[in-house]
Amino acid sequence: GNSVTQMEGPVTLSEEAFLTINCTYTATGYPSLFWYVQYPGEGLQLLLKATKADDKGSNKGFEATYRKETTSFHLEKGSVQVSDSAVYFCALFIQGAQKLVFGQGTRLTINP
Amino acid sequence: DAGVTQSPTHLIKTRGQQVTLRCSPKSGHDTVSWYQQALGQGPQFIFQYYEEEERQRGNFPDRFSGHQFPNYSSELNVNALLLGDSALYLCASSYRDLRSTNEKLFFGSGTQLSVL
Numbered sequence: 001g002n003s004v005t006q007m008e009g010p011v012t013l014s015e016e017a018f019l020t021i022n023c024t025y026t027a028t029g030y031p032s033l034f035w036y037v038q039y040p041g042e043g044l045q046l047l048l049k050a051t052k053a054d055d056k057g058s059n060k061g062f063e064a065t066y067r068k069e070t071t072s073f074h075l076e077k078g079s080v081q082v083s084d085s086a087v088y089f090c091a092l093f094i095q096g097a098q099k100l101v102f103g104q105g106t107r108l109t110i111n112p
Numbered sequence: 113d114a115g116v117t118q119s120p121t122h123l124i125k126t127r128g129q130q131v132t133l134r135c136s137p138k139s140g141h142d143t144v145s146w147y148q149q150a151l152g153q154g155p156q157f158i159f160q161y162y163e164e165e166e167r168q169r170g171n172f173p174d175r176f177s178g179h180q181f182p183n184y185s186s187e188l189n190v191n192a193l194l195l196g197d198s199a200l201y202l203c204a205s206s207y208r209d210l211r212s213t214n215e216k217l218f219f220g221s222g223t224q225l226s227v228l
Contacts (some may be wrong), residue, residue: 041221044204044219046217091154098145098167098168098208099160100147101157102154102155104152
């Protein structure tokens, strides 16, 4: 089946620290991969995406590379800010079914 | 241009009652999907509507039903509410293009349903 496994949280870092949130997936075929962010009281916002192997998605200083050989899509940021505090979701898109399969989410807190 | 709008934002019901949640898609979008996000969990796909028909369905019981109107807006209905139905219900809209691998889903802010 199709599934996404994320690094368990919560994750707490100091401002300007390096961030990695691990994500691995299981899928039939070659799904597109996404990271979504959810700020308190809000819906999901697309952070970045990659549609094929070796693609790198990037946005707002965040990056993730689609690694088919390790079935991974780890999220990284070189220097986090307090405003990055949110819940991050890794997801894969199943084109035929036109639906997203999400991981369980990782809560990130950045302290000043 | 309004994005995806959902109503109401919060709702409190008791066990056994029925509830209707509403979603207006982003302008230009013709497909609406519904997701359930339980506390501390990732969203789970409930179903998707396109051309006023249910096209895909996740692993949810028949108590969950929906509708799409000619203007592409959608409703999610849940009958015989259980305590476990308490969750954030998210609506996502998109323009259906099966030729594309480039997903473009836009999410609303959700309806927080509490079942007491």
